[in-house]
Amino acid sequence: MVHPSESIRGRASSLLAGQRIVLGISGSVAAIEVPRIARELIRHGADVQAVMSADATRLVTPEVIEFATGHPPVVQLSGNVEHVTLLGPGEGRADLYLIAPATANTIAKIAHGLDDTPVTACASMALGGGVPMLIAPAMHAHMGVSPAVRENLAKLSSWGIGLIQGQTIEGEEKLATPEEVAAAVLHRAARGPWAGRKVIVIAGAAREPIDRVRSITNESTGATGIALAVQAHFRGADVELWAGPMQVPIPPFLITRTWRSVPDLRALARRRARELRATSAILVPAALSDFTTTRAAGKISSHDRANLELLLRPAPKVLPELRRLAPPPTRLIGFKLEADRPDEELEASARRLQRAAGLDWVIANDVATMGSPTTNALVLPPGGGRHWIRGTKSTFAGKLLDDVGRELNNRRARPSARAAGPRKPAVRRHRP
Numbered sequence: 001m002v003h004p005s006e007s008i009r010g011r012a013s014s015l016l017a018g019q020r021i022v023l024g025i026s027g028s029v030a031a032i033e034v035p036r037i038a039r040e041l042i043r044h045g046a047d048v049q050a051v052m053s054a055d056a057t058r059l060v061t062p063e064v065i066e067f068a069t070g071h072p073p074v075v076q077l078s079g080n081v082e083h084v085t086l087l088g089p090g091e092g093r094a095d096l097y098l099i100a101p102a103t104a105n106t107i108a109k110i111a112h113g114l115d116d117t118p119v120t121a122c123a124s125m126a127l128g129g130g131v132p133m134l135i136a137p138a139m140h141a142h143m144g145v146s147p148a149v150r151e152n153l154a155k156l157s158s159w160g161i162g163l164i165q166g167q168t169i170e171g172e173e174k175l176a177t178p179e180e181v182a183a184a185v186l187h188r189a190a191r192g193p194w195a196g197r198k199v200i201v202i203a204g205a206a207r208e209p210i211d212r213v214r215s216i217t218n219e220s221t222g223a224t225g226i227a228l229a230v231q232a233h234f235r236g237a238d239v240e241l242w243a244g245p246m247q248v249p250i251p252p253f254l255i256t257r258t259w260r261s262v263p264d265l266r267a268l269a270r271r272r273a274r275e276l277r278a279t280s281a282i283l284v285p286a287a288l289s290d291f292t293t294t295r296a297a298g299k300i301s302s303h304d305r306a307n308l309e310l311l312l313r314p315a316p317k318v319l320p321e322l323r324r325l326a327p328p329p330t331r332l333i334g335f336k337l338e339a340d341r342p343d344e345e346l347e348a349s350a351r352r353l354q355r356a357a358g359l360d361w362v363i364a365n366d367v368a369t370m371g372s373p374t375t376n377a378l379v380l381p382p383g384g385g386r387h388w389i390r391g392t393k394s395t396f397a398g399k400l401l402d403d404v405g406r407e408l409n410n411r412r413a414r415p416s417a418r419a420a421g422p423r424k425p426a427v428r429r430h431r432p
Contacts, residue, residue, distance in 0.1 A: 003070040005070035008042055008043050009045060013044045014044070015190070016041065016046035019047070019189055020047045020048075020094045021095065022096070023069070024050075024099035024106075026103045026106040027054075028139065031059045034050070034068070034101075035068035042069070043182075046185075051074040052074065053106070056119075083125045086125075087122055088125055094131060096189050098133075098134045098185060099134070100136035104137075107149065107156065127159060127161075132162075135161055135162070136163075136164040136175055137153070137164075137175075138172075138174065141168050141172060142171075162184060164180065164184045183230070183233060183251065184253065186235075189236075192402075193405035194280075198278055198280055199229075199232045199237040201239065202284045202285070202286045203225020204220070204243050205218050205219075205247075205287040207261060208261050209295040210293060211299050217287075217289075218287050218370075220286075220370055224375065225283075225285045225286060228401070231401050232397075235401060237280075239255065240257065241257070242257050242265070262289050263316070265288070270325070277326050277327075280329075281331040281333060281408070284335060291313065292315040293312050317357070319334050320357050328360075332358065333360060333404065336353050346365075347380070349364065350362045361381055362380045376390045377389050377400075379403065
């Protein structure tokens with residue numbers, strides 16, 4: 001008989017498929033959120049095994065946790081030395097140890113090497129064996145700013161333990177949401193071509209000011225850019241989102257810099273030129289203005305005005321500027337939007353942009369995708385070729401990143417044409 005948890009496995013992605021996550025549950029009332037956290041990890045393909053402190057079992061029953069994960073939780077250590085079999089050396093060792101929620105008491109015990117619960121014993125095994133570890137604190141806000149708690153958290157952070165911070169609401173340091181916890185696990189556990197790479201996603205709809213209160217813009221929501229940034233984060237990239245005006249929320253785990261108009265974005269790019277050059281890929285799904293106008297002082301009065309004429313002039317192009325600031329090997333990925341064009345004209349327009357702006361990849365789609373939950377995009381890789389990606393924004397973003405990631409790996413693995421004479425020892429260079 002198949003456990004009910006299997007019905008949701010891999011529904012969101014397969015990024016954690018084949019990975020075993022040990023989930024430590026300590027005695028905070030936030031433990032009632034753990035089933036949702038476990039299920040979110042399973043939706044990304046993970047195998048979740050829970051361990052519980054005695055205090056945690058008073059707040060959420062082992063039966064509930066077993067239902068959520070598909071495995072009986074470890075509630076006390078026995079002759080089977082569960083902490084060793086789960087996190088010790090050898091086949092079957094977990095890929096990551098997550099404690100959610102982590103109380104002030106549990107944090108203090110880990111910081112001082114006290115192992116009197118299954119949760120803290122597993123922490124010592126993970127730390128001693130080099131298993132990646134994350135904790136999601138949950139406690140009263142006054143406890144969270146206690147010098148002892150802050151010192152203990154700093155110590156754990158110095159040991160390489162990642163902290164998943166929630167929000168302070170109604171005097172409580174709330175546990176991070178299941179989606180935020182899953183994002184942190186995905187990022188830390190990532191093994192693919194994006195792990196550790198720097199990625200910049202430029203998203204949103206530019207607004208060119210007419211006066212202090214009005215602007216010229218378009219219908220782009222920014223959803224594709226958010227999906228690309230989130231999926232890159234899930235794949236282990238160090239993502240920076242350059243966000244113009246958005247109609248969709250930005251997840252709190254994304255590092256964000258803001259801009260508003262094309263001149264704002266160009267100025268941001270010049271200020272961040274060093275970061276652009278150190279970036280593996282720059283993705284630009286932003287809806288950038290083709291035209292701008294001269295901004296009037298204050299607010300243009302509508303009193304006794306039958307009409308208002310605006311003189312539009314071409315806005316400066318951003319993609320060539322990004323190419324100048326970030327030459328190869330940085331991959332520059334641009335997007336081309338057209339309206340009601342047949343496929344062959346859409347491709348021709350995209351290839352013109354590819355040549356004119358020096359793009360490595362270009363993605364072309366029709367205006368019908370704006371505001372739609374799905375995308376139907378033509379992808380033109382470097383060196384020729386073409387293929388379509390169809391699906392939700394998240395599906396599109398994940399497949400595109402997988403395509404670009406393979407090209408990055410192939411490019412790195414390709415032997416140099418100059419390697420004709422005796423080989424010199426390879427020197428690994430790290431970008432700043």
